[in-house]
Amino acid sequence: MIIVVGGGPAGMMAAIRAGYSNREIILIDKNFYLGRKLLLTGGGRCNLTNTCSTEELIGHFSKTGNFLRDAFKAFASKELLSFFEERGLKFKVEKNGCVFTIDNKASSVRDILANELKKLNVKILFNQEVQKLLIDKEKKVVLGAALTSGNAVLGEHVILATGGVSYKETGSTGDGIRMAEEIGHKIVPLRPGLSALNVEENYPKLLEGLSFEKARLTFTALNKKIFSKEGTLLFTGTGISGPATLALSAKIADALAEDKKIKLQIDFLPDMDFNTAEKYLIRAFNNAKRKNVKNILKSFVPERLADTILELSNIFHGKDSNIITVEERKKILSFLKNFTFSISKDVPFDKAQITRGGVSIKDIDPKTMESKKIKGLYFAGEMIDIDAECGGFNLQGAFSTGFLAGKSAATN
Ligand SMILES: Cc1cc2nc3c(=O)[nH]c(=O)nc-3n(C[C@H](O)[C@H](O)[C@H](O)COP(=O)(O)OP(=O)(O)OC[C@H]3O[C@@H](n4cnc5c(N)ncnc54)[C@H](O)[C@@H]3O)c2cc1C
CATH class of the missing domain: 3.50.50.60 (FAD/NAD(P)-binding domain)
Incomplete structure (x- = not known):
């Protein structure tokens, strides 16, 4: 038998x-x-x-x-x-x-x-x-x-x-x-392995369920890039998931196990370098005449992310785009190109595929x-x-x- x-x-x-x-x-x-x-x-x-x-x-x-x-x-x-x-x-x-x-x-x-x-x-x-x-x-x-x-x-x-x-x-x-x-x-x-990742910040709750077909994820430790990958990104209630996250999760888990503090930078506009993205934003703000800033941002990213970026930048959602200051524009840009999170130490087994x-x-x-x-x-x-x-x-x-x-x- x-x-x-x-x-x-x-x-x-x-x-x-x-x-x-x-x-x-x-x-x-x-x-x-x-x-x-x-x-x-x-x-x-x-x-x-x-x-x-x-x-x-x-x-x-x-x-x-x-x-x-x-x-x-x-x-x-x-x-x-x-x-x-x-x-x-x-x-x-x-x-x-x-x-x-x-x-x-x-x-x-x-x-x-x-x-x-x-x-x-x-x-x-x-x-x-x-x-x-x-x-x-x-x-x-x-x-x-x-x-x-x-x-x-x-x-x-x-x-x-x-x-x-x-x-x-x-x-x-x-x-x-x-x-x-x-x-x-x-x-x-x-x-x-092949796991979602949790972050220490609370904002993923506001972004839960949002998915981005193409975003660049860059993981850093002590300000040095350790891994980077482009792909579909999905926000869970407590962090991020999607193919690019799953693919890198084993390496991240190993680095966390070595007691490294890991930051994640998300680039929501990976096809534009920083300068091009800035020019785009300036043009959008200038061309929009008296449109409010949230409506313009919505043409770049989903509404809930636009709301979160404005919230974190301390900019009133209804503010006219033509009176946005240079400093405010730079803040918005840094969230679009470099939204930073701290990866939390526990890589969750309950969200791991393997x-x-x-x-x-x-x-x-x-x-x-x-x-x-x-x-x-x-x-x-x-x-x-x-x-x-x-x-x-x-x-x-x-x-x-x-x-x-x-x-x-x-x-x-
Ligand atoms: C959400 C998700 C999506 C995935 N998608 C893919 C994919 O698309 N492609 C891919 O290649 N892989 C995928 N995987 C991984 C894949 O499912 C696993 O690698 C695969 O199922 C492993 O097969 P296994 O037979 O070794 O174990 P399991 O599929 O885990 O089967 C083990 C079985 O053993 C039984 N068992 C355990 N203990 C006992 C016991 N004491 N007595 C009796 N029975 C017991 C369990 O009930 C279970 O039925 C995914 C995994 C998850 C969680």
Whole structure:
């Protein structure tokens, strides 16, 4: 019997691949349904993989990406897309090679996996939580899994695919990482990845929900630029989010962990240098005759940002543009080109899409995903110390490691 713990993308793919061997497979998940986090991916559209080459795929992972070479050799994006295509999924390739379902529904991906499990007669235990692994400590062999209900499931192979610790409401609460540690595996400290960032100031509350298709984010420490990126920016109630923020969040979290004080400067007009933006503003103020300053600013930025800028600059919203002083204009300009926030120390796990850290790759055989410490135990997905940028890479990592773990368990 092969026991798979976790019904996310990694666990489902592991159970499917193992299921092709005609072995008895049991999949256990603590939720009432499969792929709870998968349904949230890509804003509900599921960016399931990326069309880039395997070498590029590895490059999109952080330092531990090389560990995935064998998993990608066994099952990379080409094989993943064939798997889904053969089972009726239609998909489209968007910007930067990101692959989405054509119907924009993550549920289409989940349903194909669930149907395949059914077809293969994989037994699924829903609403059952694995509490600990049963191990023969002397022989260092896995014997099965003990459930919180008091029951146990016995099997000669266990694949742990319980995910990380972000979005805990989806069931990913780090149980597998804890269980792996309890039986001697090294755990690389868990940190949030692809996360929104909080700021110390209160104004994001006024800007919550505003999104900017193109803004430049520049992060500084001790007045020195450390990271900078242009992209879509979204204000949350407590800070910022959006692709550019998520992409830089891991580096920011690491810098904060080194006790650096980090400032963020937002340039809302990244296509104009400071002088051009100033000329634009002067022309707009002069040409507008007796228009009030807020109405002019609204042609540059959304109304709520215009209000906030005027508030922070101490300028009356209804003031005529032709009596704005040079000093006031410079203040407005500095908010448009260089709106500064202090990044708060806590990078929120509850807003992180992924978990960095997890079971150390040093304790896992990359050719099989089997533990180097306990025979018959395999790992797959986000609970391993692997993490990547946005772009479908994390799901591909989960599917590939799941596939290899399932294949190895079925053939060992
Ligand atoms: C909002 C959001 C959007 C995302 N969008 C994308 C995207 O578009 N593209 C992309 O590549 N990645 C995306 N990701 C990341 C991606 O979802 C994860 O990397 C992926 O789901 C990891 O798969 P997994 O199977 O390892 O773990 P999970 O998907 O976390 O699955 C783990 C499963 O294990 C179960 N489990 C946990 N503990 C136990 C236990 N003790 N007993 C029984 N069952 C247990 C859980 O209930 C859960 O179902 C996104 C993540 C989030 C949060």
